[in-house]
Amino acid sequence: MTQTLNSNTGQLSRMRRYRHLMFSVLLGGVAISLGLRSLDYPLVAEVVYLLGFFGFLAIWQGTSIQLFDERERQIEERACAVTLTITAFALIFGASAGRLLPLLTAYSYPTWLNAVIYAFIGQFIVFAAVYGWLRFRT
């Protein structure tokens, strides 16, 4: 039992270490990139930014140990579902307001809001495609 405990303790501390490293690489990339951008090195800033992102992905996908446990995955899934629900309400009422306001009032709808509505529509198209694919697979 002690041996199992020690080996699992080591695994959990490795998990914590990798998670810290993963987010440090990502946030470090963003921070250095912002610094370089303010020093007028936009191209190098983008390279550092992308390196931070790919470093994050490499640690996440490359390590053999599991970085998040089942409860954390469930929290992530629920957060995604709540976000999607909020987005759905914003899309339904936003699109309706976008059609009605110019008809009923003198208010001119800002054009950038149309871009947001189309982005939300795009997100739901992707969701439907992914949902269909997952349903087909399982």
Added chain:
Amino acid sequence: MKNHVRERRDDAGLSQADLASAVGVTRQTINAIERERYDPSLELAFKLADYFDCRVEDLFDPNLVST
């Protein structure tokens, strides 16, 4: 779901962190199970039962949902 994880852990003289390490989850997950705010997967339920050398139904009671 009502469960007896805290009692079993106390009887074994383990901390939440010890149990978490033994079954390969975070201490927060054990805390959430004990406070009945998270129902573990079948895999984790079996791991916990195996660790305490009891049956899953001795550890978790699906008929007693906490309010």
